[in-house]
Amino acid sequence: MALNIVNYLLKPVFTYPLSRLLVNEVKIHKLSCVTHSISICSSIRWNKTTQDKELHSDNNILHGKEQIISKLNFECMEHAQPFYKLPTKTLLHVYKVTKHDEKQRYCKNRLYYLSEKLKCPASVLSKHIAQRTFIYNLSFDWLERSLNVLLEMGVTSEGLMRDLWVLKYNSNTIQERLQKVKxxxxxxxxxxxxxxxxxxLNRYIEIMQETKSILGETKSTQIYLANRLNTTIEAVNEMCLKTPALKTIRVTKVKHFLDFLISEGFxxxxxxxxxxxxAASQKTIKQRIDKLRQLGVEDINLNILCRSKKHFNKFCESIESISKE
Structure with missing residues (x-):
């Protein structure tokens, strides 16, 4: 009885034939592979469909832009190229304004109007206009009057090309401001x-007036520096080569700095x-002179004052250590 119970417990849970089991496993595996392949194909087909739709959409947008740009009266593709970066909505607005300008006989495109007024090639100006499409938001009358005032007041074409935003200002405002400066x-x-x-503006005018007063008839910071240092213009030019910052230094700084150094005994x-x-900061040099005098240094030379912050501090530390001994 006990033996029968043991045999029963050791009996396999199911007695499905092994051969049939293996066959079914193979079928299941094949079915899984087929399902996986179908899934991959579906995914590829979906991705391809999506890409096709996106490509079709891009082509439609590009085709739409081409149609609009072709009607903006550009003389060549080089002039038109920067405008392809603009949104279709913006291009439609440019088209509307261009057609209105053309109908009113103002110009065939504001690019060419500005190109003629500024004496600047359209190929150069085109990218600037495409980045500042507010040009097409202004009324032509506003644009014309503001531009004419700027040119009449002596603003250069190069300056205007770099700062087209000024055209957004009313011509009367431009006239008043620039007349004040002149x-x-x-x-x-x-x-x-x-x-x-x-x-x-007032600060700039103040500096310019002071500059004019300092320079007098010399008309050049380099000539002024040569006169103040009792040297030749050739010597000053050599100084500028060794210290490039002197090429662009303001004459007002030169005067005040020289006056300060002379007052300090140099x-x-x-x-x-x-x-x-x-080329250094006058404030920094004054602080260094004051510190050296506090340390008891009487013979101060410009070599010490021109040292880097690190080396100047080391010099001061060495003086302090000597004084403590």
């Missing part, structure tokens, strides 16, 4: 003078031998 004796007129705040010969001092 009345103050400023010769070089720039578009930013229309757009900047009153404080900035001679023009000292500065001529170490012109790099003029």
């Amino acid at each position: 009345d103050m004796g400023v010769v070089n007129i720039h578009p930013w003078m229309v757009r900047c705040s009153e404080d900035i 001679t023009v010969e000292d500065v001529a031998n170490k012109p790099r001092i003029l």
